[in-house]
Amino acid sequence: xxxxxxxxxxxxxxxxxxxxxxxxxxxxxxxxxxxxxxxxxxxxxxxxxxxxxxxxxxxxxxxxxxxxxxxxxxxxxxxxxxxxxxxxxxxxxxxxxxxxxxxxxxxxxxxxxxxxxxxxxxxxxxxxxxxxxxxxxxxxxxxxxxxxxxxxxxxxxxxxxxxxxxxxxxxxxxxxxxxxxxxxxxxxxxxxxxxxxxxxxxxxxxxxxxxxxxxxxxxxxxxxxxxxxxxxxxxxxxxxxxxxxxxxxxxxxxxxxxxxxxxxxxxxxxxxxxxxxxxxxxxxxxxxxxxxxxxxxxxxxxxxxxxxxxxxxxxxxxxxxxxxxxxxxxxxxxxxxxxxxxxxxxxxxxxxxxxxxxxxxxxxxxxxxxxxxxxxxxxxxxxxxxxxxxxxxxxxxxxxxxxxxxxxxxx
Amino acid sequence: xxxxxxxxxxxxxxxxxxxxxxxxxxxxxxxxxxxxxxxxxxxxxxxxxxxxxxxxxxxxxxxxxxxxxxxxxxxxxxxxxxxxxxxxxxxxxxxxxxxxxxxxxxxxxxxxxxxxxxxxxxxxxxxxxxxxxxxxxxxxxxxxxxxxxxxxxxxxxxxxxxxxxxxxxxxxxxxxxxxxxxxxxxxxxxxxxxxxxxxxxxxxxxxxxxxxxxxxxxxxxxxxxxxxxxxxxxxxxxxxxxxxxxxxxxxxxxxxxxxxxxxxxxxxxxxxxxxxxxxxxxxxxxxxxxxxxxxxxxxxxxxxxxxxxxxxxxxxxxxxxxxxxxxxxxxxxxxxxxxxxxxxxxxxxxxxxxxxxxxxxxxxxxxxxxxxxxxxxxxxxxxxxxxxxxxxxxxxxxxxxxxxxxxxxxx
Numbered sequence: 128x129x130x131x132x133x134x135x136x137x138x139x140x141x142x143x144x145x146x147x148x149x150x151x152x153x154x155x156x157x158x159x160x161x162x163x164x165x166x167x168x169x170x171x172x173x174x175x176x177x178x179x180x181x182x183x184x185x186x187x188x189x190x191x192x193x194x195x196x197x198x199x200x201x202x203x204x205x206x207x208x209x210x211x212x213x214x215x216x217x218x219x220x221x222x223x224x225x226x227x228x229x230x231x232x233x234x235x236x237x238x239x240x241x242x243x244x245x246x247x248x249x250x251x252x253x254x255x256x257x258x259x260x261x262x263x264x265x266x267x268x269x270x271x272x273x274x275x276x277x278x279x280x281x282x283x284x285x286x287x288x289x290x291x292x293x294x295x296x297x298x299x300x301x302x303x304x305x306x307x308x309x310x311x312x313x314x315x316x317x318x319x320x321x322x323x324x325x326x327x328x329x330x331x332x333x334x335x336x337x338x339x340x341x342x343x344x345x346x347x348x349x350x351x352x353x354x355x356x357x358x359x360x361x362x363x364x365x366x367x368x369x370x371x372x373x374x375x376x377x378x379x380x381x382x383x384x385x386x387x388x389x390x391x392x393x394x395x396x397x398x399x400x401x402x403x404x405x406x407x408x409x410x411x412x413x414x415x416x417x418x419x420x421x422x423x424x425x426x427x428x429x430x431x432x433x434x435x436x437x438x439x440x441x442x443x444x445x446x447x448x449x450x451x452x453x454x455x456x457x458x459x460x461x462x463x464x465x466x467x468x469x470x471x472x473x474x475x476x477x478x479x480x481x482x483x484x485x486x487x488x489x490x491x492x493x494x495x496x497x498x499x500x501x502x503x504x505x506x507x508x509x510x511x512x513x514x515x516x517x518x519x520x521x522x523x524x525x526x527x528x529x530x531x532x533x534x535x536x537x538x
Numbered sequence: 539x540x541x542x543x544x545x546x547x548x549x550x551x552x553x554x555x556x557x558x559x560x561x562x563x564x565x566x567x568x569x570x571x572x573x574x575x576x577x578x579x580x581x582x583x584x585x586x587x588x589x590x591x592x593x594x595x596x597x598x599x600x601x602x603x604x605x606x607x608x609x610x611x612x613x614x615x616x617x618x619x620x621x622x623x624x625x626x627x628x629x630x631x632x633x634x635x636x637x638x639x640x641x642x643x644x645x646x647x648x649x650x651x652x653x654x655x656x657x658x659x660x661x662x663x664x665x666x667x668x669x670x671x672x673x674x675x676x677x678x679x680x681x682x683x684x685x686x687x688x689x690x691x692x693x694x695x696x697x698x699x700x701x702x703x704x705x706x707x708x709x710x711x712x713x714x715x716x717x718x719x720x721x722x723x724x725x726x727x728x729x730x731x732x733x734x735x736x737x738x739x740x741x742x743x744x745x746x747x748x749x750x751x752x753x754x755x756x757x758x759x760x761x762x763x764x765x766x767x768x769x770x771x772x773x774x775x776x777x778x779x780x781x782x783x784x785x786x787x788x789x790x791x792x793x794x795x796x797x798x799x800x801x802x803x804x805x806x807x808x809x810x811x812x813x814x815x816x817x818x819x820x821x822x823x824x825x826x827x828x829x830x831x832x833x834x835x836x837x838x839x840x841x842x843x844x845x846x847x848x849x850x851x852x853x854x855x856x857x858x859x860x861x862x863x864x865x866x867x868x869x870x871x872x873x874x875x876x877x878x879x880x881x882x883x884x885x886x887x888x889x890x891x892x893x894x895x896x897x898x899x900x901x902x903x904x905x906x907x908x909x910x911x912x913x914x915x916x917x918x919x920x921x922x923x924x925x926x927x928x929x930x931x932x933x934x935x936x937x938x939x940x941x942x943x944x945x946x947x948x949x
Contacts, residue, residue: 266677416669427825
């Protein structure tokens with residue numbers, strides 16, 4: 128028998144207990160040993176909940192208990208999770224976590240401790256909820272040099288964008304509905320500003336490229352500026368607007384960003400709708416592979432946590448995760464990152480506006496919609512972030528009556 | 539250093555050597571040991587090819603060489619592959635294979651030997667080419683009870699169906715083009731009759747349900763009857779025709795089949811085009827997860843083989859694959875399998891035909907196309923294979939002037 132402790136009895140923590148209850152027999156069979164949850168740590172009381180009999184409010188007895196071999200951290204946030212996890216690992220207890228903030232910030236260090244102790248620090252649930260992505264990156268794509276990861280990593284924003292498109296509603300209305308349905312939090316900033324996706328792409332990039340990619344270095348833009356007009360242009364161009372997190376290695380430089388992206392309909396991510404997530408990985412021999420599923424939710428996330436627990440139990444004294452170096456990876460300055468933009472430009476005189484745009488951007492194909500009469504859209508040629516921004520600055524400086532209504536990157 | 543032997547220097551075998559040449563350094567780093575290909579077995583000579591220096595024509599020196607710890611079987615076909623693989627395992631050498639015929643037929647037995655010897659029999663490349671699916675089923679979805687696997691498992695037929703749809707061409711023309719491009723073999727039967735997909739779904743089902751699913755028991759229908767008319771109706775109904783392999787557990791009964799299927803456009807598999815494959819897995823806690831990528835081809839397949847070699851080298855004396863019992867799983871008689879059909883019916887008098895159809899099938903919605911004047915299509919209500927067939931027999935018996943032009947299952 129292997130005894131474990133679960134830190135946190137929120138959505139994921141209670142999901143983990145539910146998964147053991149539902150599939151306990153087959154889980155034990157696959158782990159090769161009976162798994163018993165000995166403690167659940169939470170500050171709160173849960174009167175009437177069967178968890179009460181194993182509920183504790185203090186981490187110390189858990190860390191002091193030599194019977195606990197695996198600690199499951201599903202509290203979220205950097206502290207006190209980091210302190211608890213680090214102490215557990217230093218004590219020789221394997222750790223499973225769903226905590227993306229923790230992994231993005233301290234993953235390299237915690238993996239190193241696990242490696243030194245020949246135990247495991249596993250975090251499948253920290254990216255993509257139930258979607259297997261960490262383990263495939265670690266164990267299945269070992270023949271490849273990964274050179275690109277592109278993902279829809281946040282279900283809340285994907286739900287909002289899907290609804291905006293399908294029902295023609297403005298961002299604020301859909302956000303409110305998402306909050307009412309529990310798909311978005313009362314404070315939705317981490318999702319809608321792209322911070323959540325940013326931490327996840329930082330984790331995937333660190334793992335794929337083997338060095339610490341700091342999430343603070345990743346250019347991040349959310350979806351709050353996406354309007355009904357943008358959706359209308361996207362439909363006209365037969366494209367989808369998605370919040371895409373990507374990181375790419377080109378000529379030994381890595382650049383990464385999180386931003387809305389106009390995807391062509393034949394892009395594998397364009398058909399990922401609603402709360403689903405997907406991660407497209409490109410390797411130099413395997414080509415494109417994509418992983419798709421529910422990126423959040425109690426049971427899908429708990430499924431990934433429990434799969435990690437099974438792996439931890441099967442490898443109690445053997446380290447199985449490759450780790451990424453604590454050495455920081457310097458990302459390419461976003462000024463130099465290659466990009467292409469769709470730009471919506473308000474004008475007073477159309478032919479003057481086109482002339483001014485073309486003098487800076489070369490020949491463009493303008494798109495006009497009946498419902499948006501005093502503006503047009505166009506897609507720039509491929510350039511860099513910096514150059515396009517400079518040209519836009521010049522355009523604004525050198526002309527009157529022009530107004531940039533929005534700009535969205537194009538894949 | 540770990541020395542390995544590669545049996546077969548065809549497409550996959552030469553791909554494996556190419557992957558080692560391209561990514562050897564990082565592969566060795568991930569394996570934790572240097573991997574050296576000591577022998578390549580093939581009947582043929584390859585004058586001028588660097589492989590000549592390690593080429594052998596006889597299996598005996600390989601099996602007799604105690605330095606060989608991993609044998610890579612990429613010959614294809616059941617014999618002599620089965621004899622070679624079994625002897626290697628019994629000698630204590632781990633085996634990696636891309637051979638779906640071998641795994642479908644003898645997987646249970648070979649896994650059992652590997653388990654007994656505490657070595658490994660790995661076969662990621664046998665299903666879905668480069669797509670990680672065997673390892674995720676084995677290691678990532680361990681918290682779940684899998685109850686359904688649905689896949690586009692054959693790139694050749696998916697290429698043909700995609701081309702037929704996009705270019706409005708008949709099956710024979712597209713098949714010929716696929717053969718010229720090397721996407722279809724000169725003898726295309728295994729692909730177009732569904733046998734290849736059948737073996738792959740047998741492997742996935744055996745692994746997911748833990749018992750031997752014999753591919754001979756799986757109802758299998760290919761794509762040779764799919765016509766331009768079928769494609770036109772599918773377009774009218776906003777659906778895609780795909781060759782889908784599926785197996786499903788319902789009320790402790792498992793049924794499986796390979797057949798063309800009319801998928802709604804919001805089905806995750808409907809957007810899998812060309813030579814791509816995808817496998818949708820449903821679990822009782824994770825929900826839907828999908829794995830997508832190139833299902834065939836030299837380098838994607840070799841990538842999966844080499845990833846297995848890395849795993850075998852990392853676990854030389856430790857069995858890591860769950861195995862399925864040699865006990866045969868009795869599949870539900872296809873007579874009782876739930877289904878729904880789209881039926882194209884030729885008629886002489888429309889209103890009589892509708893009356894006859896509705897007297898047997900209840901209210902239906904008929905679909906008529908301008909280009910196909912003397913027929914209509916309709917979708918049956920959900921029933922079983924047997925009942926629908928019986929009703930169709932009755933329809934044909936009881937009426938004159940009716941002709942079933944085609945029938946295609948509907949998801």
